[in-house]
Amino acid sequence: MHPALAVVLALASAACYALSAVLQHHEASRQPESGVATLMIALMHRKGWWAAQTATILGALLHLAALGAGPLVLVQPIGVTALALALPVGARIGRTPVTRRAWIGALCVVVGLPGVLTAIPHQPGTGRIFASFPTVACVVAVIVATATLCALRIRRTDPLWAAILLAGAAALCFGTTSAAVKALWLQMGSPTVVAIGLIAAPLGVVLAQHAYQDGGLGAPLAVQTLADPVTAVAIGVLSLGEQLAGTPVRIAFGLLGFAVTVAGVVLLSSRIPSEDHTHGPRPVASPAAAGADG
Secondary structure (H helix, E strand, O other), X not given: OOHHHHHHHHHHHHHHHHHHHHHHHHHHHOOOOOOHHHHHHHHOOOXXXXXXXXXXXXXXXXXXXXXXXXXXXXXXXXXXXXHHHXXXXXXXXXXXXXXXXXXXXXXXXXXXXXXXXXXXXXXXXXXXXXXXHHHHHHHHHHHHHHHHHHHHHHOOOOHHHHHHHHHXXXXXXXXXXXXXXXXXXXXXXXXXXXXXXXHHHHHHHHHHHHHHHHHOOHHHHHHHHHHHHHHHHHHHHHHOOOEEOOOHHHHHHHHHHHHHHHHHHHHHHOOOHHHOOOOOOOOOOOHHHHHHHO
16 A cells, blocks of 8 residues: 555546536536537537546546555545635636635535545445345436436526536436446446446436536536545445444544535535526527637
């Protein structure tokens, strides 16, 4: 184990994820409101969006390297710094100031989420398996479908909360993908597990683009930062035999961290009108202009 190297790699991974989130939000928010296929086709013609996907892949590789150099309980909490890094980067690229409320919300997430994660550390072993991976994945799929349908229903009347629902659904997909990779790493995988991971990952990307398009950067990124690791931990406990060291002190610490994190998400979800670009129709750019910007 090399804890110092793990910290450096984890910080580099967080920086990549932050840049990716900012670029995805920047590109998605510039597109007119449209259907899933139309949005994704438009984004796939933009260099900035592909740069975001490249940053995501690099961030994932650095995260894996960090896990190889240090324990999960050290590496995973560092990932929340992506939120704090994304706000100033997003302000620079989008040329919009970061409000005091947003900074306080980001601080709450950065402080609270490590408390949640360190209170429930992974203990690899032969713990009880409560349900098979495909069974848990089906439950997750139902939750994702429900959240997506609710988001579509309220998208025009309350785009911000629709974006939060979509970001949560995306995080469930990403957490399921992480759990699928871990199942393969533990040699507990199967063709079904591989198929679940291959479906969940691109679905999460699509849902995240719509979340960034409707809800800005702060709230969707905060929700994903919270729900992604929690989903992975939950699936690990339910279907991969991972165990939780749940002493009363740890549980209390985790509940406190969760409350602080939720408060941060609420603060990030409350934007002043001048920052809200989701209300009202977006200008529809001509294909020539879109190509020139790409």
